[in-house]
Every structure is written in structure tokens, then in C-alpha cells.
Amino acid sequence: xxxxxxxxxxxxxxxxxxxxxxxxxxxxxxxxxxxxxxxxxxxxxxxxxxxxxxxxxxxxxxxxxxxxxxxxxxxxxxxxxxxxxxxxxxxxxxxxxxxxxxxxxxxxxxxxxxxxxxxxxxxxxxxxxxxxxxxxxxxxxxxxxxxxxxxxxxxxxxxxxxxxxxxxxxxxxxxxxxxxxxxxxxxxxxxxxxxxxxxxxxxxxxxxxxxxxxxxxxxxxxxxxxxxxxxxxxxxxxxxxxxxxxxxxxxxxxxxxxxxxxxxxxxxxxxxxxxxxxxxxxxxxxxxxxxxxxxxxxxxxxxxxxxxxxxxxxxxxxxxxxxxxxxxxxxxxxxxxxxxxxxxxxxxxxxxxxxxxxxxxxxxxxxxxxxxxxxxxxxxxxxxxxxxxxxxxxxxxxxxxxxxxxxxxxxxxxxxxxxxxx
Amino acid sequence: xxxxxxxxxxxxxxxxxxxxxxxxxxxxxxxxxxxxxxxxxxxxxxxxxxxxxxxxxxxxxxxxxxxxxxxxxxxxxxxxxxxxxxxxxxxxxxxxxxxxxxxxxxxxxxxxxxxxxxxxxxxxxxxxxxxxxxxxxxxxxxxxxxxxxxxxxxxxxxxxxxxxxxxxxxxxxxxxxxxxxxxxxxxxxxxxxxxxxxxxxxxxxxxxxxxxxxxxxxxxxxxxxxxxxxxxxxxxxxxxxxxxxxxxxxxxxxxxxxxxxxxxxxxxxxxxxxxxxxxxxxxxxxxxxxxxxxxxxxxxxxxxxxxxxxxxxxxxxxxxxxxxxxxxxxxxxxxxxxxxxxxxxxxxxxxxxxxxxxxxxxxxxxxxxxxxxxxxxxxxxxxxxxxxxxxxxxxxxxxxxxxxxxxxxxxxxxxxxxxxxxxxxxxxxxxxxxxxxxxxxxxxxxxxxxxxxxxxxxxxxxxxxxxxxxxxxxxxxxxxxxxxxxxxxxxxxxxxxxxxxxxxxxxxxxxxxxxxxxxxxxxxxxxxxxxxxxxxxxxxxxxxxxxxxxxxxxxxxxxxx
Numbered sequence: 001x002x003x004x005x006x007x008x009x010x011x012x013x014x015x016x017x018x019x020x021x022x023x024x025x026x027x028x029x030x031x032x033x034x035x036x037x038x039x040x041x042x043x044x045x046x047x048x049x050x051x052x053x054x055x056x057x058x059x060x061x062x063x064x065x066x067x068x069x070x071x072x073x074x075x076x077x078x079x080x081x082x083x084x085x086x087x088x089x090x091x092x093x094x095x096x097x098x099x100x101x102x103x104x105x106x107x108x109x110x111x112x113x114x115x116x117x118x119x120x121x122x123x124x125x126x127x128x129x130x131x132x133x134x135x136x137x138x139x140x141x142x143x144x145x146x147x148x149x150x151x152x153x154x155x156x157x158x159x160x161x162x163x164x165x166x167x168x169x170x171x172x173x174x175x176x177x178x179x180x181x182x183x184x185x186x187x188x189x190x191x192x193x194x195x196x197x198x199x200x201x202x203x204x205x206x207x208x209x210x211x212x213x214x215x216x217x218x219x220x221x222x223x224x225x226x227x228x229x230x231x232x233x234x235x236x237x238x239x240x241x242x243x244x245x246x247x248x249x250x251x252x253x254x255x256x257x258x259x260x261x262x263x264x265x266x267x268x269x270x271x272x273x274x275x276x277x278x279x280x281x282x283x284x285x286x287x288x289x290x291x292x293x294x295x296x297x298x299x300x301x302x303x304x305x306x307x308x309x310x311x312x313x314x315x316x317x318x319x320x321x322x323x324x325x326x327x328x329x330x331x332x333x334x335x336x337x338x339x340x341x342x343x344x345x346x347x348x349x350x351x352x353x354x355x356x357x358x359x360x361x362x363x364x365x366x367x368x369x370x371x372x373x374x375x376x377x378x379x380x381x382x383x384x385x386x387x388x389x390x391x392x393x394x395x396x397x398x399x400x401x402x403x404x405x406x407x408x409x410x411x412x413x414x415x416x417x418x419x420x421x422x
Numbered sequence: 423x424x425x426x427x428x429x430x431x432x433x434x435x436x437x438x439x440x441x442x443x444x445x446x447x448x449x450x451x452x453x454x455x456x457x458x459x460x461x462x463x464x465x466x467x468x469x470x471x472x473x474x475x476x477x478x479x480x481x482x483x484x485x486x487x488x489x490x491x492x493x494x495x496x497x498x499x500x501x502x503x504x505x506x507x508x509x510x511x512x513x514x515x516x517x518x519x520x521x522x523x524x525x526x527x528x529x530x531x532x533x534x535x536x537x538x539x540x541x542x543x544x545x546x547x548x549x550x551x552x553x554x555x556x557x558x559x560x561x562x563x564x565x566x567x568x569x570x571x572x573x574x575x576x577x578x579x580x581x582x583x584x585x586x587x588x589x590x591x592x593x594x595x596x597x598x599x600x601x602x603x604x605x606x607x608x609x610x611x612x613x614x615x616x617x618x619x620x621x622x623x624x625x626x627x628x629x630x631x632x633x634x635x636x637x638x639x640x641x642x643x644x645x646x647x648x649x650x651x652x653x654x655x656x657x658x659x660x661x662x663x664x665x666x667x668x669x670x671x672x673x674x675x676x677x678x679x680x681x682x683x684x685x686x687x688x689x690x691x692x693x694x695x696x697x698x699x700x701x702x703x704x705x706x707x708x709x710x711x712x713x714x715x716x717x718x719x720x721x722x723x724x725x726x727x728x729x730x731x732x733x734x735x736x737x738x739x740x741x742x743x744x745x746x747x748x749x750x751x752x753x754x755x756x757x758x759x760x761x762x763x764x765x766x767x768x769x770x771x772x773x774x775x776x777x778x779x780x781x782x783x784x785x786x787x788x789x790x791x792x793x794x795x796x797x798x799x800x801x802x803x804x805x806x807x808x809x810x811x812x813x814x815x816x817x818x819x820x821x822x823x824x825x826x827x828x829x830x831x832x833x834x835x836x837x838x839x840x841x842x843x844x845x846x847x848x849x850x851x852x853x854x855x856x857x858x859x860x861x862x863x864x865x866x867x868x869x870x871x872x873x874x875x876x877x878x879x880x881x882x883x884x885x886x887x888x889x890x891x892x893x894x895x896x897x898x899x900x901x902x903x904x905x906x907x908x909x910x911x912x913x914x915x916x917x918x919x920x921x922x923x924x925x926x927x928x929x930x931x932x933x934x935x936x937x938x939x940x941x942x943x944x945x946x947x948x949x950x951x952x953x954x955x956x957x958x959x960x961x962x963x964x965x966x967x968x969x970x971x972x973x974x975x976x977x978x979x980x981x982x983x
Contacts, residue, residue: 332509339929
């Protein structure tokens with residue numbers, strides 16, 4: 001099979017993973033891509049949100065929600081008494097390792113982005129909320145924050161805000177659910193990360209009832225570059241209607257797995273066959289699991305899908321965090337789905353009974369099928385659960401578990417049937 | 423064992439002397455002069471020891487030991503593709519346990535017993551049956567510094583020196599310090615040792631040692647050890663799975679070892695054992711017949727544990743260092759490779775070449791004695807055995823049991839009944855006719871890098887016994903292997919349970935196999951070789967793969983050796 005690259009295939013690592021954005025020394029960052037974006041922001045704070053809007057930056061943690069809208073919501077709130085920014089680095093989804101890479105290799109671009117966001121929405125408390133298992137991320141961000149606190153920009157920002165600015169680096173509880181927005185707020189308040197009901201939305205009432213902005217690390221990392229080189233430049237980076245770049249985490253049965261920063265909208269085919277070196281042992285592609293909740297399975301017919309939020313959604317899946325877990329022929333889908341659902345069952349906070357028991361039962365049924373001990377009645381039970389469970393949890397964890405099972409049942413029902421024992 | 427198509431040792435060379443001619447000369451002689459026994463050991467090893475043959479060494483291209491020297495035949499199994507694919511696990515049942523021990527020899531049993539005594543739920547999976555191992559082959563005895571005047575320090579010095587000062591000091595320290603306690607534990611389990619008239623343990627001296635330190639039971643110490651270990655395991659809560667070789671380890675989301683995939687030979691199916699901790703005790707790799715040597719090793723010694731651990735990322739060491747036991751049977755041919763214990767030399771038997779000369783101090787370390795025998799044969803002073811097809815058979819030198827018997831009447835029958843029996847099976851009365859011997863591939867000196875508790879580089883993965891490396895450096899002393907397996911087996915069993923992962927593994931998988939395949943492809947290595955081997959090439963065993971090749975997945979007749 002020959003794979004013709006699209007026009008963007010050679011443009012790799014041009015912003016966030018560019019050598020000029022790397023390093024843990026703040027002086028190297030300022031010598032490279034750092035500082036200019038923040039200076040531009042300081043010179044005209046009122047224009048920041050408009051620039052972000054023009055650039056078309058979207059939340060890169062999985063939601064794809066326009067970033068400027070979130071910022072605007074928070075900016076519109078009265079300061080009472082504080083405003084919070086939670087930089088969400090709880091990253092724990094299967095196959096996702098981009099935030100860890102960013103924080104351990106180039107923490108300064110994330111911090112500069114957070115400072116610009118603080119300027120835009122008049123935020124005086126910034127919290128870096130990091131998965132405790134990412135030791136190197138934690139160490140590097142702590143050191144980087146200390147470096148920022150002693151540089152001149154910090155005082156300039158405080159002067160602009162008219163109050164003192166605090167930056168705190170905290171370890172999340174390590175639970176997967178702690179990455180959900182409202183769960184993160186609970187965590188920052190020192191509680192167990194139980195997700196809250198919405199509304200009120202965090203922008204109105206978040207940490208201790210204060211307006212709270214929550215952004216993913218990759219989203220924030222883009223901000224200083226947009227302010228530095230302008231929205232037109234950022235828009236031109238993307239393919240088709242997309243803007244900017246995306247860090248894709250490629251794993252599974254490919255020859256060269258890893259993190260690749262590519263133009264947003266790069267086709268799945270390019271990612272797998274050009275950047276990923278093709279399939280391991282030249283086996284046929286069977287499926288791709290995309291990372292993050294609400295993701296269903298992509299199959300070989302989706303090989304041409306541009307990897308951006310809208311195009312992937314049109315195929316019934318979701319770009320999620322940009323993780324692509326590639327599965328080749330010769331790998332059992334039921335086992336992979338079982339692993340996923342085990343993860344969800346393990347991660348359920350237990351707050352909502354349908355989620356607590358639902359993920360558990362789905363997991364039990366899948367394990368039974370996977371180990372060849374299930375009957376056709378079990379398969380029917382699984383199908384039924386997939387019909388009535390969605391929407392009954394406070395957050396999306398339960399839906400995420402169901403979607404992946406439902407999608408695998410849709411594409412690979414025969415595999416389920418062949419694993420049945422009577 | 424009919425599958426023993428053992429490759430020849432040394433075929434006859436011009437100038438060597440025929441069996442009958444040499445035997446006649448031997449029988450007519452009563453005094454055997456020694457040639458100059460002060461030899462330059464370094465030169466001897468360089469010229470004649472098989473490990474020093476450069477053409478058999480290669481450099482590893484994949485895995486944690488990339489760039490290291492390795493024997494070619496070992497490299498072939500380490501750099502082979504896995505026997506299984508993820509799809510093979512569809513429908514494979516999962517069984518959970520605290521500790522999985524892979525290997526049913528002495529080390530595996532000791533580890534399983536200690537873990538079970540601590541309260542762990544233990545599964546012991548073995549490729550054939552419990553006790554099918556090299557442990558039962560061990561004849562000479564087990565070392566421990568229990569005699570007056572002997573000390574663990576002397577034991578340490580001897581072990582370190584014999585290993586060419588390449589052993590890991592902390593491991594040797596642990597080995598020698600645990601020696602006396604290990605013997606006490608074995609006696610508590612019910613093991614018998616040869617005793618003097620006062621009931622004290624009898625000891626003898628091993629080659630390369632400074633004191634009488636080997637305790638023994640006749641010339642089948644290992645068999646006696648295995649007898650009591652089997653009984654102890656049978657009386658414990660350990661769940662023994664026979665005919666269940668491990669074909670791959672499982673890893674969790676953090677790369678920790680999380681169990682193994684067993685291939686049940688009885689019903690041709692895979693089973694996933696999800697375990698908090700895995701202890702590999704699968705023994706060595708003698709059955710690949712390195713350098714085409716015959717081997718004293720058990721049929722199952724195919725290096726499976728080395729392969730499994732290496733794939734998961736465990737570092738190995740000394741992969742180019744093996745022990746060739748000086749006295750393997752060279753004639754009769756069908757017994758070639760069968761071990762004659764070093765205890766015979768400890769008791770005072772000489773080694774004599776075809777010219778009727780002693781050519782080496784028989785109690786030098788094994789590598790020196792082996793190299794000296796090879797030198798005699800290569801330089802035309804070997805005896806050529808008869809072959810069943812009428813051609814020349816293997817060469818060898820005499821092991822002077824008649825001389826020993828003459829100096830100590832009745833000793834052979836009393837101390838070495840197994841050897842006497844071995845002779846009778848070949849119509850040789852060893853009190854009158856000497857056995858023809860030649861070095862036999864005996865022991866894998868290197869192996870998985872471990873700490874004092876047997877823990878490898880991989881969290882949750884312990885390796886004990888011959889599969890581990892570092893204890894014996896590049897040459898092992900007689901009697902230290904039996905000590906090693908019990909000492910480190912017990913330590914691993916205890917430590918594994920104490921330090922088991924308290925939270926269950928979120929996810930178990932064989933994702934590490936993809937990394938192996940990536941490396942193999944990127945280095946353009948052949949993908950058709952599969953490992954672990956499980957059985958020697960010449961064995962026909964109904965593994966799952968063999969069943970599939972024949973298209974008869976329903977049939978599985980078990981061992982067809």
C-alpha cells in the first residue's frame with residue numbers, strides 16, 4: 001500500500017515542539033520563542049481575547065470548546081474576591097502523554113500562556129494541577145515557576161492586574177476523574193475529586209465560589225506563540241478549515257510510536273503511515289481508539305479522516321486528547337475494549353450509582369466474554385446496558401465507557417460472538 | 423531419552439589413540455606419572471576454553487543489552503519474535519494469584535514454599551512436572567562453611583576467585599552468609615546428608631576451594647534435595663500447574679511485571695495468570711548445545727526465562743560465559759554428556775590421557791580442568807571412543823576410578839552408587855575399567871541481573887537459580903549451584919510477598935512485545951525465529967504452535983520425546 005502524503009506532512013514540530021520552545025532554563029526560553037508574546041499582551045491586554053478568537057484556538061484537552069469564549073466568560077465576571085486559573089495537567093487517559101511531554105521538556109511556554117490568560121481574564125490565582133505520577137513534570141514546572149517569580153515580567157503583570165498574583169503548583173489526587181473540570185475544582189479546594197453538577201459553570205462559580213477558568217496545558221502552551229506571531233500566522237498552520245497545530249500521541253501497533261506536533265487536520269493516514277513509520281510487521285489496520293472520553297472507534301474506512309475536532313466528529317467519534325491507539329489485525333478488539341472499560345470502572349468515583357454499578361457490570365460482562373466464559377445472554381445484557389446507561393452520570397465517564405463498547409459492538413460484533421461459550 | 427541427538431564433542435584427530443589401544447596401555451600400567459602440572463592458566467583458557475572462541479560470539483542488536491557480547495546461539499533466542507500475538511489471548515481465561523513461580527526445580531520450589539509460608543497465594547507453573555529440572559542432576563553436593571576452621575570469608579574468597587573476580591560482591595556475600603542456615607533449613611525439610619559415625623555432616627573439598635566445604639548425599643545430592651522439596655510443596659498450599667510452560671510475561675500500565683501467559687500442554691490453550699509478583703526459576707540454556715557440545719542439562723533447559731525477562735526489559739550479564747563440566751561421559755556414545763560428579767575427583771580420582779599421564783591438577787576450577795582435557799584431545803593425547811556406526815566416536819580422557827578404588831576399597835559403591843550403576847548400564851565395571859570423559863556443557867554462568875533478594879531491574883520480577891547472573895562470575899564452583907538456588911530462592915519467596923504490589927494492576931497486557939517487534943524490524947532482524955524455545959529442536963512436543971502447524975488443534979497427546 002502506498003501512501004501519498006498531504007501538503008502538510010513535512011511540517012512537523014513547528015511550534016510547541018520546536019527546538020526554540022524547548023528547555024527548562026528561562027533564559028533559553030527568552031532567547032528562543034519566549035517573552036515576546038507576553039510583552040505584546042502586556043502592551044494591550046484588552047486585545048488578547050480578540051486575538052485568541054481570531055486565531056480560532058480551541059480547548060485541546062478533548063473538548064474543542066473555543067478558548068476565547070471561556071476566557072471571555074471569566075473576564076466578564078466581577079472579582080469576588082479572587083479569580084482562579086486551573087492549568088489542568090491531570091492527564092491520565094490511555095495512550096495520552098502530551099502534557100507530560102510538554103511540561104517536562106518545555107514548561108515555560110505553558111507558564112507564559114497561563115500568565116497571558118491571567119492578564120486577559122484578570123485572574124490573580126493560578127494553579128498548576130498535575131498528575132502526581134508525572135514526577136519530571138512536577139519538578140520542572142516547580143523550578144520554572146520559581147524562575148518566573150523572580151523575573152521583571154511578574155511585577156509588570158501584577159501592576160497590570162492591580163493586585164498580587166499567586167502561582168501554586170499542586171499534585172492532583174491521581175484519580176482519572178480528577179481531570180474533569182468540576183472535579184479539579186473540588187481537588188483544588190482540598191476535597192476528593194467528586195465532579196459537581198452543572199450549572200453553575202466554573203466560569204461563574206468555581207474554586208471557593210470564585211470565577212474559575214480551566215484550560216488544558218497544550219491549549220495554554222499555544223497562547224504565547226499566537227500573541228507573538230499573530231492570529232493569521234496561527235490560522236495558516238492548520239489544514240483545511242482548522243487552525244494551528246495539534247500534538248498527536250501515536251501508540252499501539254505502529255513502527256514508530258511517539259508524540260508528533262502536526263498541522264491540525266492532518267489525515268490519520270499520514271500520521272500512521274508517514275510519521276508513525278507504518279504498521280508494525282506490515283499488518284493490516286484494524287481499528288484506531290482515539291483518546292479521551294466520548295471517543296468511539298475509527299476503522300480502516302476512516303483512514304482518510306482529517307484529525308481535527310469537526311472532521312472526526314462527523315465520523316461519529318471524537319478527536320479527544322489527540323491520542324491515537326492503533327490496533328492491527330491479529331489483535332483482539334474485545335480484549336482492548338475490556339481494558340478500556342476496566343480502566344473506566346476502576347476510575348469511577350462512585351458518586352453516581354448508575355456509573356458505579358454500570359461501569360462495574362459492563363466490565364464484568366466484558367471480562368467474561370474476553371475470557372471465553374460468557375453466553376449469548378451475557379452479550380444481550382451488554383447490549384441492553386449500552387442502551388439505557390448513557391446520560392445517567394453527573395460527568396461523562398459513564399458515557400465514555402458506553403460509547404466505546406457500543407462502537408465496538410457496531411463494528412466488531414462477530415468477534416464478540418466468536419468469544420462466546422454457548 | 424531418545425531425542426538426545428547430541429552433537430559430537432571432539433571427533434578423532436590424526437595422532438589420537440584408539441579406545442582399545444589406550445585401554446590396554448592403561449591396564450598394563452600401575453603408576454601414572456604427572457606431566458608438569460604448573461600450567462599458565464590464562465594461556466590455557468585462551469587457547470582451549472570454548473568461551474574464548476571468537477567465531478561463536480556476536481553483539482546483541484536489540485534489547486537492554488544492546489551492544490553487549492553474547493554467544494551466537496543465545497543471541498538467536500534473545501532476538502527472536504514472540505510465539506504469540508495479542509489475538510491468541512482472545513478467550514484465554516484469567517486466573518489471579520499473589521505470586522506466580524515459573525519453574526519447578528529447586529529454586530522455584532524454595533521460593534514457592536517461603537512465599538506460601540508467609541501467607542501468599544502461590545501458583546507454581548512448570549514446563550513438565552514438578553522436579554523435572556537440573557536440580558535432580560546435581561550430584562556432588564552443596565557448599566556451606568560449616569567445618570571448624572572454615573569461614574564464610576574463605577567461602578567468599580574461593581567463590582570470587584574461581585569466578586575470575588567477576589562475581590557481584592554483594593551477591594556472593596549473601597550466598598556464603600546464608601550457607602549454614604540453608605543447610606539447616608534443608609535438614610528441617612527432611613533432606614538427608616552423608617554423616618560420620620557421630621552423626622556429624624561429612625564434608626569434602628571441591629575443585630578450586632580452600633577447605634572441605636561440600637556436604638552431600640551419596641552421588642545424588644540434588645535428587646535427594648528435590649525429593650524433599652517436592653514433598654514439602656505437595657504438603658503446602660502451593661497450587662502446582664504441571665505441563666504449563668510460560669510463553670510470555672504480562673506487564674502492567676507502568677511496565678511492571680504483572681503475571682505470565684501459560685501454554686497448557688494438556689488442553690492446548692493459553693491461560694493468563696495475573697500475579698502481583700512473578701518469580702522466574704526456569705534454569706539455564708544448555709539444551710541449545712552451544713558450540714555443539716553435549717550437555718548434562720535437563721531437557722527443559724532452553725533459556726525460556728532469559729528470553730521472557732529480556733523482553734520485558736530486564737538486563738542480563740555474562741552472556742558469553744558458560745561452564746563446561748570436565749567430566750561428562752564420552753563413551754559409550756548414547757550416554758554422551760551425562761555427568762560424572764566432581765565428587766569423584768574430590769575423592770581422589772585422577773584424570774589420565776591416552777599416554778597414561780596425569781596432565782592437570784584435578785581439583786583446579788572446572789574451566790581449567792575442562793580446557794586441559796580439550797588441550798589433550800586437540801594435541802593428539804586423547805582416547806577415541808568407538809561409535810555405534812563403526813566409525814570413530816568422541817574423544818576423551820580416562821577418569822581413573824580403578825585407581826581410586828585401589829587406594830580406597832569399597833569407596834565407589836558406598837559414595838558413588840549412581841556412577842557404579844551408570845557403568846553397569848554400559849557394561850563397564852568402573853572399579854576395573856575407567857570411564858572415558860570429555861567436557862560437557864553444564865552451566866550458564868551469566869543470566870538476569872539481580873539484587874540480593876533476586877529482584878531484577880523490572881519491578882515485580884524476580885529471577886532465581888541458573889537463570890540469574892552475577893553470583894558465580896564467569897566460572898562456578900562445585901556445590902555453589904545448589905546453595906545458590908536454595909539461598910536466593912528462599913530470599914526471593916520471602917521478599918516477593920513482603921514487597922508485592924498492594925494495589926492490583928489496572929491493566930495487564932503484552933504491549934512490550936510490540937516494542938520487541940519494533941526493534942527487530944528497525945534493525946532488519948529476521949522475524950521467523952520464535953522464542954522461548956520451550957523444548958530442544960529435536961524434541962517433538964505438542965505445544966499449541968505445533969498442534970496448529972499440523973492442523974490438529976483438538977489433539978494434544980502430551981510428551982512425545
